[in-house]
Amino acid sequence: MKQFKTESKRILDLMINSIYTNKEIFLRELISNASDAIDKLKFISLTNSEVGSDFYIKISTDKQNRTLTIEDNGIGMTEQDLEKNLGTIAESGTLAFKKENHDKTDGELIGQFGVGFYSAFMVADKIEVYTKSYKDNTAHKWTSSGVEGYTIEPCDKEGYGTKIVLSLKQDGEEADYSEFLQDYKLSALVKQYSDYIRYPIKMDVVRSRKKDGTPDDKPEYETYTEVETLNSMVPLWKKQKSEVTDENLKSFYKNEFHDFSDPIKGVYAKIEGAVTYDTLLFFPSRAPYDYYSKDYKKGVKLYCNGVMIMEKCEQLIPDHFGFVKGIVDSADLNLNISREILQQDRQVKAIAISLEKKISAELKKMMETDRENYEKLFKEFGLSLKFGVYAGFGANKDKLKDFLMFYSSKKEKLVTLAEYVKDMQEGQESIYYACGESYEKINALPQIEKAKDKGLEILYFKDGVDEFVAKILIDYEGKKFLSVSEADFSLDTDDEKKELEQKAEENKDLLCAIKEALGEKVKEVKLTSKLKTYPVCLTAGGEISIEMEKVFSSMPNADGKMKAEKILEISSTHKILDKLKAVYESDKEGLKRYATVLYEQARLLEGLPIEDVPTFVSAMSEIM
Numbered sequence: 125m126k127q128f129k130t131e132s133k134r135i136l137d138l139m140i141n142s143i144y145t146n147k148e149i150f151l152r153e154l155i156s157n158a159s160d161a162i163d164k165l166k167f168i169s170l171t172n173s174e175v176g177s178d179f180y181i182k183i184s185t186d187k188q189n190r191t192l193t194i195e196d197n198g199i200g201m202t203e204q205d206l207e208k209n210l211g212t213i214a215e216s217g218t219l220a221f222k223k224e225n226h227d228k229t230d231g232e233l234i235g236q237f238g239v240g241f242y243s244a245f246m247v248a249d250k251i252e253v254y255t256k257s258y259k260d261n262t263a264h265k266w267t268s269s270g271v272e273g274y275t276i277e278p279c280d281k282e283g284y285g286t287k288i289v290l291s292l293k294q295d296g297e298e299a300d301y302s303e304f305l306q307d308y309k310l311s312a313l314v315k316q317y318s319d320y321i322r323y324p325i326k327m328d329v330v331r332s333r334k335k336d337g338t339p340d341d342k343p344e345y346e347t348y349t350e351v352e353t354l355n356s357m358v359p360l361w362k363k364q365k366s367e368v369t370d371e372n373l374k375s376f377y378k379n380e381f382h383d384f385s386d387p388i389k390g391v392y393a394k395i396e397g398a399v400t401y402d403t404l405l406f407f408p409s410r411a412p413y414d415y416y417s418k419d420y421k422k423g424v425k426l427y428c429n430g431v432m433i434m435e436k437c438e439q440l441i442p443d444h445f446g447f448v449k450g451i452v453d454s455a456d457l458n459l460n461i462s463r464e465i466l467q468q469d470r471q472v473k474a475i476a477i478s479l480e481k482k483i484s485a486e487l488k489k490m491m492e493t494d495r496e497n498y499e500k501l502f503k504e505f506g507l508s509l510k511f512g513v514y515a516g517f518g519a520n521k522d523k524l525k526d527f528l529m530f531y532s533s534k535k536e537k538l539v540t541l542a543e544y545v546k547d548m549q550e551g552q553e554s555i556y557y558a559c560g561e562s563y564e565k566i567n568a569l570p571q572i573e574k575a576k577d578k579g580l581e582i583l584y585f586k587d588g589v590d591e592f593v594a595k596i597l598i599d600y601e602g603k604k605f606l607s608v609s610e611a612d613f614s615l616d617t618d619d620e621k622k623e624l625e626q627k628a629e630e631n632k633d634l635l636c637a638i639k640e641a642l643g644e645k646v647k648e649v650k651l652t653s654k655l656k657t658y659p660v661c662l663t664a665g666g667e668i669s670i671e672m673e674k675v676f677s678s679m680p681n682a683d684g685k686m687k688a689e690k691i692l693e694i695s696s697t698h699k700i701l702d703k704l705k706a707v708y709e710s711d712k713e714g715l716k717r718y719a720t721v722l723y724e725q726a727r728l729l730e731g732l733p734i735e736d737v738p739t740f741v742s743a744m745s746e747i748m
């Protein structure tokens with residue numbers, strides 16, 4: 125017996141002991157795998173005439189032995205395929221599992237993976253897979269009764285394809301597994317979840333009829349078995365628009381893309397123009413666990429006249445819309461297209477351009493008419509849009525800037541840049557933002573208080589990429605982005621300005637002495653009137669802001685060179701200034717300690733770590 129990988133065991137365990145109420149979805153998962161397997165073989169059959177063409181999926185039951193069988197004559201699996209596909213669960217999936225494990229309910233957790241095949245363990249205590257690959261003469265049988273492990277051995281099987289035999293669990297108090305042996309139940313489930321599958325899903329159905337030769341007034345009945353095709357087989361995207369309901373779209377999405385939760389939106393469109401194609405597009409309601417990792421593969425399923433030619437066609441979807449799932453079916457494509465040709469294919473390029481426009485239009489519509497859902501989407505995928513603005517030196521920034529949202533200090537919710545600009549104060553020239561890891565930290569920034577007092581709306585930049593986005597955008601409708609750290613809100617009147625200048629002049633020597641004490645750590649030490657209660661703050665002088673320094677230093681290959689030029693600003697109205705003056709007059713050595721403490725305090729306020737802990741601690745204790 126072979127062992128499942130340790131992490132896979134835990135996921136299996138979860139499936140086996142699942143209290144997930146939608147256990148029935150296992151059927152749709154297995155049917156969808158079978159359909160994929162046929163899709164793969166059908167594609168091969170285009171160039172290989174030895175491969176048959178009479179494709180089907182078959183469901184059968186054995187009530188005595190409590191087994192349910194799902195069979196397909198698709199591509200099948202070799203021994204290695206079995207090992208790879210059914211013996212392990214993707215490493216990255218297990219990582220997400222560990223993270224999410226604590227606070228998720230069963231159903232949600234199951235939804236995180238879309239662990240297709242394994243969902244069968246929700247209803248079966250033993251699974252046997254008989255399979256023969258179209259390129260292999262030997263068939264193999266994979267057997268597992270759960271976490272203990274699995275076995276693979278050669279077996280007999282006619283024809284290629286896969287047959288999955290589920291030994292259903294015994295009925296318990298909360299669950300009735302026997303219903304999966306009932307024709308009417310299975311037939312209803314297929315209609316509900318798998319109607320559009322393009323291959324016939326057949327089942328032997330027992331019917332009754334009047335026995336031949338028995339009189340009409342005294343009829344006798346007999347039962348007979350008939351093969352029935354349970355699904356309509358019309359692909360959803362080939363149906364009339366009026367026939368496709370929201371429910372159809374949702375169920376199609378979940379089936380096709382192995383997601384257990386409804387999409388935020390499904391779009392069905394027939395596009396005609398430079399290129400002609402049918403498309404189903406979906407905006408998922410949750411980012412897949414690996415969405416923001418290298419492992420994630422974007423793309424839509426590509427069909428040519430109903431024949432699938434590629435599972436995930438990357439070229440059709442730009443990175444910033446990488447979260448969009450869907451299907452494109454076009455008659456204009458070359459069937460024998462290879463991955464290499466696809467890159468340059470004119471039609472594919474034309475579809476990609478059209479698809480991006482369609483997605484943009486749908487997003488815009490959602491933003492305008494269904495804000496709640498748009499915000500939901502933005503919370504999951506906003507980062508993807510922001511990276512899109514930043515990527516390629518801002519090549520797509522104009523296309524994407526209107527989809528961005530940031531949290532507003534004033535409205536206490538997400539706002540768009542257009543909304544911010546529309547509500548700007550009279551005479552306000554800049555879009556103000558403040559950076560920090562969390563709302564709390566941003567609220568604690570020394571510079572925030574005064575800006576808020578002035579009634580200014582401030583956008584909270586919580587993601588590392590936000591400020592880079594602002595730097596790339598430079599402005600929105602002519603209004604420049606400006607960090608509250610760089611802005612000076614206090615210098616309203618000339619009198620105030622003069623007063624500050626005067627104070628700075630009076631304290632010139634003191635400020636010089638502090639700068640000297642701090643050396644290279646700061647570029648400048650100056651007075652400010654923008655602080656309300658805090659004595660000091662740190663701002664950036666050059667191109668790199670303090671927030672950007674944090675992002676750079678958190679990068680894997682950080683060399684510590686990308687640093688902000690720092691300016692230590694001391695409040696001109698805080699009583700600390702008098703204290704500093706006094707120390708400067710009486711104790712030049714003591715001033716160095718004060719400088720150290722002030723500088724490190726300012727770093728802390730900005731969310732930077734203390735730079736020199738021993739010196740800080742000894743300076744602090746000396747002062748105390």
Ligand code: ADP
Pocket residue numbers: 153157158161196198199200201209210238239240241242285286382
């Ligand atoms: P997913 O379908 O999401 O990739 P599954 O756990 O459902 O994940 O299946 C794992 C893999 O096993 C599939 O990607 C496929 O390669 C293979 N597989 C599953 N069922 C079949 C089948 N009926 N015929 C051929 N291959 C299959």
